[in-house]
Amino acid sequence: MLALQGDVREHVRSLTAVGARASAVRRAADLDDVDGLVLPGGESTTISRLLEVFELLEPLRTHVAEGLPVYGSCAGMVLLADEVLDGRPDQQGVGGLDVVVRRNAFGRQVDSFETDLPFAGVGDVHAVFIRAPWVETTGERAEVLARVPDSGGRAAGRVVAVRQGRVLATSFHPELTGDDRVHGLFVDMVKGASS
Numbered sequence: 001m002l003a004l005q006g007d008v009r010e011h012v013r014s015l016t017a018v019g020a021r022a023s024a025v026r027r028a029a030d031l032d033d034v035d036g037l038v039l040p041g042g043e044s045t046t047i048s049r050l051l052e053v054f055e056l057l058e059p060l061r062t063h064v065a066e067g068l069p070v071y072g073s074c075a076g077m078v079l080l081a082d083e084v085l086d087g088r089p090d091q092q093g094v095g096g097l098d099v100v101v102r103r104n105a106f107g108r109q110v111d112s113f114e115t116d117l118p119f120a121g122v123g124d125v126h127a128v129f130i131r132a133p134w135v136e137t138t139g140e141r142a143e144v145l146a147r148v149p150d151s152g153g154r155a156a157g158r159v160v161a162v163r164q165g166r167v168l169a170t171s172f173h174p175e176l177t178g179d180d181r182v183h184g185l186f187v188d189m190v191k192g193a194s195s
C-alpha cells in the first residue's frame with residue numbers, strides 16, 4: 001500500500017478483508033518486500049510531489065515496468081495513466097497504463113457522483129466517484145472493464161475501469177463501499193503473477 005497521502009486506511013481494510021497482508025510503502029526499499037502495490041485515492045498532484053520528495057518515483061516506474069502488479073483508484077488511476085489531461089504542469093506520473101486520463105473529468109461542480117455499473121469479471125458494482133478522472137482514450141493494450149451506464153448523463157459511456165496485464169485502475173473508490181470484490185480481483189492478479 002503506497003502510504004504517502006490519500007485513503008490508505010480504507011484500502012488496507014479492503015485488502016485485509018480479501019485475505020491479503022498489507023504493509024505501508026514509503027521508501028524505495030519497501031518496494032522489494034511487496035508482491036503488489038495499491039495507489040490510493042487522494043490527490044494525485046500531492047502524491048506525485050511526495051513520490052519525488054521520498055525518491056520513490058523512479059523506483060516505482062521501474063518496478064511497474066518490470067511487472068509489479070499495481071492497482072490505482074481515482075488519484076491512483078491518474079498516476080498510472082501514460083498521459084493526463086487537465087493535470088498540473090509539474091505533475092509526474094508513474095505510467096504503465098496505455099490510456100489518456102482526464103483529471104477531475106466529471107466537472108468542477110460534480111464533487112461526487114454514484115451509480116451502479118457492470119464490471120467485467122466482477123458483476124454489478126456500486127461505484128462512488130469523488131472528483132474523479134475518466135479514461136478519455138484507451139490505447140490498444142488496455143482492456144476496458146467498466147463504463148458509466150446510459151443513465152449517467154454527460155458521463156454516460158465513459159470508461160472508468162481498465163486493466164492492462166498486471167495494471168488495474170478504477171476512476172471510482174471500491175474501498176469506500178464495503179464491497180471488496182475489486183480488491184479480490186487485484187489480489188487474484190497478484191497471486192497469478194507470483195505463481
Ligand code: GLN
Pocket residue numbers: 040041042043044045073074075076078103104130131132133
Ligand atoms: N481529483 C483528484 C486528483 O487528481 C482525485 C480525487 C480522488 O482520488 N478522489 O487527483
